[in-house]
Amino acid sequence: MITPTFTMDHTPLGFSVEARADVGNFLVPNKEVGYARFVNNGNGTYSATTIFVYPEYRRQYVATRLYEYVRSQGYVITPAVIQTDLGKLFWKKLNES
Secondary structure (H helix, E strand, C coil): CCCCEEEEEEECCEEEEEEEECCCCCCCCCEEEEEEEEEECCCCEEEEEEEEECHHHCCCCHHHHHHHHHHHCCCEECCCCCCCHHHHHHHHHHHHC
């Protein structure tokens, strides 16, 4: 399991978060493993418009840790109105923990 670090970049409509981790490749010591973009819903909450984890790093809690990081920064995250099947499954598992 990898342990990512995060950087946040604010935009006028919301913010993006990038996840990077040391994945054991000495040529790329701090590789991007995933990212997410969030939009301000206008009611004090934010929803992801994009969340992506590179295939080789999936099922290693990268997306979960992205959400945990965003919440630790004081943001209230709500499910997007339109979700893929994977997004629905992610929210179901996130709410079970």
